[in-house]
Every structure is written in structure tokens, then in C-alpha cells.
Amino acid sequence: MFFLENAWLVPLIPALSFVVILLFGKRLPYQGSEVGIASVGASFVLACGAAIQWIDRVGDAGGDEHGGEGPVEHALRSVGRSVGRLGAEETGAHGGPDAIHRSLTWFQNGGVKLDVGIQIDGLAVMMMFVVTLVSLLVHVYSVEYMRGDRRFTYFYAALSLFSASMLLLVVADNTLQLLVGWELVGLCSFMLIGHWWEEGANVNAAVKAFLTTRTGDIGLLIGVLMTYFMVERATGEGSFNIIAVNQAAMSGDVGGTFLFWCAAALLLGIIGKSGQFPLHTWLPDAMAGPTPVSALIHAATMVVAGVYLGARVYPVFYEGLDLARGGINLMAAVGGITVVIGAALAFVQDDIKKVLAYSTISQLGYMVMGLGVGAWTAAIFHLFTHAFFKALLFLAAGSVSHSGAHHSFDMKKDMGGLRRWMPQTFAVFMVGSLALAGIFPLAGFWSKDEILLGASEADYKLFLYVGLIGALMTAAYMTRCVYLTFFGEYRGGAHAHADPTHLTGDDLVEHHLAEVQDDAAHAPDHGDHHGGPHESNRWLTAPLWILAFFSVFAGLLNATAFDIDRFTEWTNPSASYFVELEHHDFDVVMAAISVGIALLGIALAYAYYWRGMGLQNFSERNALARSGKRFLVNKYYLDALYEGVIVRGIKGPLARAAYWVNQKVIDNVLNYSGRGAMALGRVTYDYVDQKGVDGVMNGLAISTGEAGGAVRRIQTGRLQFYALMLVLGVGAFALALWIAA
Amino acid sequence: MLLNQFLLLSAFLFGVGIYGVLTRKHTVLVLMSVELMLAAVNLNLVAFGAYNDTVAGQVFALFVLTIAAAEVGVGLAIVLLIYRNIHSADLDDVDVLKG
Numbered sequence: 001m002f003f004l005e006n007a008w009l010v011p012l013i014p015a016l017s018f019v020v021i022l023l024f025g026k027r028l029p030y031q032g033s034e035v036g037i038a039s040v041g042a043s044f045v046l047a048c049g050a051a052i053q054w055i056d057r058v059g060d061a062g063g064d065e066h067g068g069e070g071p072v073e074h075a076l077r078s079v080g081r082s083v084g085r086l087g088a089e090e091t092g093a094h095g096g097p098d099a100i101h102r103s104l105t106w107f108q109n110g111g112v113k114l115d116v117g118i119q120i121d122g123l124a125v126m127m128m129f130v131v132t133l134v135s136l137l138v139h140v141y142s143v144e145y146m147r148g149d150r151r152f153t154y155f156y157a158a159l160s161l162f163s164a165s166m167l168l169l170v171v172a173d174n175t176l177q178l179l180v181g182w183e184l185v186g187l188c189s190f191m192l193i194g195h196w197w198e199e200g201a202n203v204n205a206a207v208k209a210f211l212t213t214r215t216g217d218i219g220l221l222i223g224v225l226m227t228y229f230m231v232e233r234a235t236g237e238g239s240f241n242i243i244a245v246n247q248a249a250m251s252g253d254v255g256g257t258f259l260f261w262c263a264a265a266l267l268l269g270i271i272g273k274s275g276q277f278p279l280h281t282w283l284p285d286a287m288a289g290p291t292p293v294s295a296l297i298h299a300a301t302m303v304v305a306g307v308y309l310g311a312r313v314y315p316v317f318y319e320g321l322d323l324a325r326g327g328i329n330l331m332a333a334v335g336g337i338t339v340v341i342g343a344a345l346a347f348v349q350d351d352i353k354k355v356l357a358y359s360t361i362s363q364l365g366y367m368v369m370g371l372g373v374g375a376w377t378a379a380i381f382h383l384f385t386h387a388f389f390k391a392l393l394f395l396a397a398g399s400v401s402h403s404g405a406h407h408s409f410d411m412k413k414d415m416g417g418l419r420r421w422m423p424q425t426f427a428v429f430m431v432g433s434l435a436l437a438g439i440f441p442l443a444g445f446w447s448k449d450e451i452l453l454g455a456s457e458a459d460y461k462l463f464l465y466v467g468l469i470g471a472l473m474t475a476a477y478m479t480r481c482v483y484l485t486f487f488g489e490y491r492g493g494a495h496a497h498a499d500p501t502h503l504t505g506d507d508l509v510e511h512h513l514a515e516v517q518d519d520a521a522h523a524p525d526h527g528d529h530h531g532g533p534h535e536s537n538r539w540l541t542a543p544l545w546i547l548a549f550f551s552v553f554a555g556l557l558n559a560t561a562f563d564i565d566r567f568t569e570w571t572n573p574s575a576s577y578f579v580e581l582e583h584h585d586f587d588v589v590m591a592a593i594s595v596g597i598a599l600l601g602i603a604l605a606y607a608y609y610w611r612g613m614g615l616q617n618f619s620e621r622n623a624l625a626r627s628g629k630r631f632l633v634n635k636y637y638l639d640a641l642y643e644g645v646i647v648r649g650i651k652g653p654l655a656r657a658a659y660w661v662n663q664k665v666i667d668n669v670l671n672y673s674g675r676g677a678m679a680l681g682r683v684t685y686d687y688v689d690q691k692g693v694d695g696v697m698n699g700l701a702i703s704t705g706e707a708g709g710a711v712r713r714i715q716t717g718r719l720q721f722y723a724l725m726l727v728l729g730v731g732a733f734a735l736a737l738w739i740a741a
Numbered sequence: 742m743l744l745n746q747f748l749l750l751s752a753f754l755f756g757v758g759i760y761g762v763l764t765r766k767h768t769v770l771v772l773m774s775v776e777l778m779l780a781a782v783n784l785n786l787v788a789f790g791a792y793n794d795t796v797a798g799q800v801f802a803l804f805v806l807t808i809a810a811a812e813v814g815v816g817l818a819i820v821l822l823i824y825r826n827i828h829s830a831d832l833d834d835v836d837v838l839k840g
Contacts, residue, residue, distance in 0.1 A: 713840075715839060716836065716839055717838040717839030717840070718832065718836050718839075720762065720763050720771070720832055720833075723762055727759055
């Protein structure tokens with residue numbers, strides 16, 4: 001149990017490495033990258049250890065549970081499963097063993113206790129594994145990709161901080177800690193997107209990402225607070241603990257409307273962070289950051305934080321949105337819309353990273369839709385497999401740009417026919433694309449198929465169709481992407497280094513700096529780019545092959561066709577705090593349909609691009625098609641709506657109002673109080689000082705003088721006068737004595 | 742003889758002497774008035790001595806006479822010096838200490 005109970009080390013080690021890299025990185029022989037790789041490597045080892053121990057734990061618990069069944073029933077069941085669908089049967093929806101839970105009280109005030117702790121169950125273990133693995137591969141990849149970068153050390157520091165934050169989020173046992181991790185990953189995303197902040201476009205993208213997710217975080221914050229009070233309503237004492245929240249949601253002691261709004265608020269947070277419609281606009285712009293960042297944060301880990309949240313507090317959604325009912329619900333609707341609009345936009349992108357970004361949006365839509373139709377395990381499984389093949393695709397795109405397209409990402413202008421020079425990258429990209437499209441037996445097939453199966457079985461037919469349409473589009477746009485990048489003729493030759501107009505944010509600044517200053521610092525970097533495209537070196541390709549391996553084989557963890565449901569076993573949470581999850585047997589018909597749809601998509605794209613069939617350049621001939629294309633290219637005018645209408649509408653009047661307050665109110669207060677003080681001063685001077693105080697002083701002096709003058713008249717200097725005074729005095733004295741006696 | 746007649750005379754002389762000191766312009770006349778006052782005092786002393794049948798009164802009067810003589814000498818010397826400085830024996834002209 002060591003790894004499970006000490007899983008708090010997993011986020012701690014990267015956090016320490018963040019500090020170390022920040023303080024000492026520049027002086028180290030590899031500028032801090034060795035510290036980063038070592039720390040994430042250590043976390044990966046710990047995560048693997050935790051995974052092994054958890055699997056053991058599940059095995060132990062499962063053995064006890066299944067002990068009641070005889071061997072005969074067990075055998076019959078496995079026979080039944082391997083035959084195929086046996087009606088809408090549910091198989092073994094027990095749920096796994098209890099989570100390992102460790103916490104300590106961070107802060108206590110009145111009745112409110114804030115803890116920090118870990119809750120390790122199968123879901124957390126799975127996420128730890130994914131996050132540390134992808135982070136480790138990205139760290140290794142960045143050694144070569146970011147070689148010579150002006151902020152190499154800070155890049156690794158930020159990557160470490162990100163890993164630590166994401167892992168903090170993953171192991172969190174209470175919603176507040178999850179919120180802290182959530183905000184921290186948002187911050188790291190901001191830092192890393194704006195890594196080359198000398199270009200204004202990158203800064204805008206970073207700010208846009210941060211603010212858009214912030215908008216969703218309003219909902220998250222409200223949701224977290226509401227769940228606290230929900231626990232209070234159910235048990236009498238509020239708590240942020242996730243298990244307590246789940247149990248309260250399932251207990252039935254909380255009103256339906258209240259639960260609905262809890263779920264809706266948390267859903268808003270998911271929409272912001274996981275790029276669902278309508279807050280998806282930040283993800284494509286986030287591609288301004290370096291490619292390893294896009295692979296780690298905007299494909300495999302941060303964006304799935306929303307889905308993870310949905311999975312962790314699933315009973316809130318399950319009860320609040322009544323997911324068992326079927327038909328339509330808010331979560332599935334949001335996911336479904338996202339699937340389609342993301343896929344549609346991927347068709348009109350020329351930038352390879354933007355294609356992948358919209359693909360990510362679409363796949364995140366699948367995950368949220370999966371959660372929304374009650375297919376919890378399928379959604380999490382899709383998260384698992386998607387992390388691998390999407391990270392693979394991003395890193396491969398980075399490899400293409402780094403070695404084949406002069407650091408550009410524009411497919412139409414700088415790529416084409418690269419399979420001749422970059423065979424390894426081509427191979428892994430194909431693997432990733434096929435996995436994404438959902439071709440049997442690669443990873444994406446198993447996970448996507450399970451979602452579709454879940455939608456159809458649980459009476460969510462609409463979302464089944466949405467999912468199938470999405471699958472068609474996914475296959476088609478990925479084929480387009482593959483064609484434009486690796487087939488056809490090479491278009492990058494005409495623009496060897498010199499032309500900077502096509503460089504995107506990624507390398508535009510590096511190009512400018514190289515022009516402005518001496519190229520000496522960049523010589524080793526550019527040295528191997530002289531001459532045409534070539535395969536990338538081992539630092540870049542090794543992570544690609546590892547991810548390709550996972551893209552191919554990771555799906556087999558839950559290959560229900562072969563009667564394997566290891567993944568389900570390992571990740572399903574304990575029944576003590578989780579809803580009963582339905583699992584469906586493998587359905588050959590559904591699988592065949594989904595593969596067929598994917599192949600159809602590939603075939604259609606093949607026909608269009610390779611054979612030149614179909615309506616080539618239709619949008620140039622037809623006005624309706626042109627306006628449709630323009631609508632897509634302008635991203636449904638959502639950006640115009642958000643920035644031009646909403647933001648400007650708020651900030652314009654707000655700014656004018658603030659300016660008015662500043663000029664008229666504040667300045668006038670200051671001016672008039674200044675003038676008042678001056679007037680007061682003048683009055684004080686004229687009346688109090690000159691006339692009053694001086695008057696008293698002068699009066700005193702004058703009166704003293706007058707008195708003196710009066711008394712002086714006695715001093716005549718004449719002797720006889722003095723003698724007279726003497727005599728009169730004596731006489732008065734004698735008189736007084738005579739009277740007294 | 743009754744005592745009070747001597748005292749009355751002495752008082753009368755003293756009063757005249759005071760009048761003279763206060764009103765005479767000429768300094769020597771003032772000195773003469775002072776002598777008159779002293780004489781009145783002498784008379785007083787002797788009268789009381791005779792009344793009480795003791796010689797002390799007369800002895801005291803002798804002292805007073807001596808002092809009066811010395812004082813007149815000093816006083817006249819002062820008058821002479823004043824006259825030498827301001828060429829006037831008028832007491833009203835000595836007003837250097839006028840404030």
C-alpha cells in the first residue's frame with residue numbers, strides 16, 4: 001500500500017523541482033531540463049507503483065466479491081459474453097474497492113474545516129499514470145524541440161509546475177483542493193501559451209485562454225460552494241470532501257432543483273476548461289504556444305480536467321441532470337453540439353495545429369457527451385486513449401514543423417509530400433490518425449465505440465447519431481490533414497528560411513530575433529535545417545514511438561469484444577459513494593457501423609484529395625458554399641460576438657464610465673478640496689493670524705507700553721515731587737494706623 | 742507746663758519744615774527747611790525727656806544736632822557742585838533722572 005498511501009509524493013516532487021529549476025536551473029549543465037525530467041520520471045515511477053498496487057487491491061476485492069458465485073455461473077457468463085450481445089444485459093456493475101483516503105486539516109474556522117488530502121481510487125490512479133507519462137515524454141521531447149530557446153529554463157520550470165498542479169488536482173480528496181489545482185493549471189497554461197510573449201498575438205492568446213476559462217470558473221466556484229451546502233443539507237454538517245459530496249447527492253435528501261443547479265454550475269466550469277461550446281474559442285488560439293505545451297496541456301491533460309471533475313463528482317450530475325432517464329439532458333447536449341461544431345471547423349483550417357485543436361474540442365465533446373449519456377466508463381476510457389493518440393499527433397506535428405517545414409505549421413504553404421523524407425513521423429502520424437478515426441483494433445476504436453454503445457443502449461438515440469456524424473467528420477478531416485502534410489508535392493521548398501510571412505507565433509519571434517541579432521546562438525539549431533526536410537532526431541521520435549505503442553495497444557485494456565474489461569474493473573469507483581454504472585456487452589453490429597462510418601469518411605476524403613473527385617473548389621463557384629465556408633473560417637463569428645460585441649459592449653461603457661468618474665468626480669473632489677484648503681488658509685491668515693493673534697500680541701504690547709507710559713509720568717526726576725509722594729505716603733500710612741487702632 | 746504744648750509747637754515747626762521742603766525752589770532754602778524739621782524733632786525729644794524726667798532726651802537731641810551739622814555740610818557741598826554743573830540753584834532744574 002506504500003504507493004497508494006504516499007501518493008501525495010506524486011504532485012510534491014514536480015513542485016519541488018519547479019522551485020529548484022527556478023532557483024538553480026540556469027547554472028545546471030542542462031539548464032534545468034535534467035531536473036525536470038528526473039522529477040517527472042520519479043513521479044511516473046510512483047504512479048506506476050500506485051497502479052500496480054491498485055490493480056492488486058482490485059484483484060483482492062474482486063476475488064472476495066466473486067467468491068459467492070460458483071465457478072459454473074462464472075463460466076457461463078464468460079461464454080455468454082464472448083458470443084456477443086445477449087439482449088440489454090448488464091454485467092457485473094459492482095464497483096470496485098474503496099478508495100485510499102488520507103488527509104490532514106489545513107485550516108479550521110468555526111464549523112468549517114478545510115482539508116488537504118488524497119483520495120486514490122482507480123480513476124485517480126489512471127489519471128496519474130496518464131499525466132506523468134505524457135508529461136515525461138513531453139519533457140524529453142522538449143530537450144530537442146526547445147533547444148536554444150531564450151527561456152529554456154523557465155519553460156521547464158513551468159512544465160514542472162504544471163505537472164505538479166495537474167497531479168494535485170487529480171489526487172484531490174476535496175473540491176477545494178481540486179479548485180486550487182484547477183486554477184493553477186489555468187495559470188500554467190497562461191504562462192506556457194504566452195511563452196514567446198514578445199509577439200503580441202501570443203499574449204492575446206494567453207489572456208484569452210485564461211479569461212475564457214475564468215468565465216467558466218464562475219460556475220465552478222458556485223458549484224463547489226453549492227455542493228458544500230448540499231452536503232450540509234443532507235447530513236447536517238457541510239463538507240468539501242468528494243466522497244461526502246457524492247454520497248449526499250445519492251442520498252436522496254437533497255431537493256431535485258438544488259441538485260440540478262449544482263450540476264449546471266459545475267457544468268459551466270467544465271464548459272470553460274474542457275473547451276465545450278460556447279467557451280471553446282480559446283483552444284485554437286492556444287496553439288500559439290510551443291507544440292510540447294499544446295500536446296501536454298491542450299490535448300492530454302489540462303483540458304480533460306473538466307471531464308475528470310465530471311467523473312469524480314458524477315453522482316451530482318447523475319442525480320441532478322437525471323442522466324438515467326434518457327432522451328436529452330444538458331450535459332449530453334453540450335457535448336454533442338461540441339462534437340459537431342469542432343469537427344466542422346477542423347475542415348477549414350490550414351494550420352496543422354489548429355486542425356488538431358478543433359479535433360481535441362470535438363473529442364472532448366465526445367467525452368462530455370459520454371458522461372452525459374451515462375457511459376461513465378466509456379468517457380473515462382476515451383480520455384485515457386485520447387491522451388495518447390492526441391499527444392502523439394501534436395508531437396508528430398511538432399516534429400514535422402521542426403524538421404520538415406522550417407518551423408511553420410501551415411499545411412498548404414509549407415508542407416506536402418513529407419512522407420518521403422520523414423518516414424518515422426509519417427508512420428506514427430498515420431497510427432495516431434487511424435486511432436483517432438476509430439479504426440479497429442486501435443485504441444480510439446474501443447473507447448469511441450463504447451460511448452456510442454452507451455448512447456444507444458441508454459435510450460439516447462439522438463446522441464448516437466451525433467456521435468456517428470462526428471466519427472465520419474473526424475475520419476474525413478484527419479485524412480485531409482494527412483494528405484496535405486505527407487502526400488502530394490512539397491510546397492515548402494520555395495520559401496527557405498527567408499520568408500517570415502507564413503511563420504506562426506511559434507517561431508515568428510525566433511525568426512525576428514535571428515535576423516536582428518547575430519545568428520551565432522541559433523547556429524546549432526538552424527545548422528541542420530539548411531537543406532530540405534529530413535527526419536527528426538531521436539529525442540523527438542522516441543516519445544512518438546512510445547505514444548504510438550500506447551495508441552495501438554491501450555485500447556485493448558477494455559476490448560470487450562475479446563471479453564476483456566480490465567479497465568472497467570480497475571477504474572469503477574466503489575459502490576459506497578458512487579452510482580451504479582451500467583455496462584454493456586460488446587455489440588458487433590454497432591462496432592461494424594462505427595468502423596464503417598470511419599472508413600466511409602476516409603474514403604470520401606481520399607476520393608476528394610487523391611482522386612480529385614467530387615466538388616473541387618466548390619466554394620469558389622457557388623455563393624452559398626462560399627458564405628458557408630466563410631462562416632466556418634470565421635469560427636461561426638463567435639469570436640466576433642465575444643470580443644466585438646460582448647467584451648467591447650461591456651468594456652466600452654465601463655471604460656467611459658470609469659474615465660468620467662475619474663475626471664469629473666475624483667479630480668473634482670481633489671481640486672475642490674485643494675481650493676477649499678487654500679481658501680481656508682487665506683481666511684486663517686487674514687483673520688486669525690493677522691488680525692487675531694497679531695492683534696492680541698500687538699494689543700498686549702501696546703497696552704503694556706501705554707501702562708508703562710502712564711506710570712512713567714511719576715518719574716519726574718524732581719526731588720520735591722518725590723518728597724511730596726513720600727510725605728503723602730507716610731500720611732496715608734499714619735491715617736490707616738489711626739483708623740485701625 | 743503741659744507736654745502737649747511742646748508737641749504742638751514741634752508739630753507746627755515740622756509742618757512748616759515739610760512745606761518748605763516741598764515748595765521752595767532754591768536748594769539752600771530746602772536745606773534750611775530740612776534743618777527746621779530736625780529742630781522740631783529735637784524739640785520733641787527734649788520735651789519728652791523733660792516730661793519723663795530723664796536725661797536721655799537731651800542726649801539724643803545732641804546726637805541729632807551733630808548729625809544735622811554734618812548733613813548740612815554735605816548738603817551744601819552737593820549744592821555747590823550742582824551749581825557748578827548747571828549754573829542754577831533751582832531744584833526743578835535737576836531732572837536728569839526724568840523718565
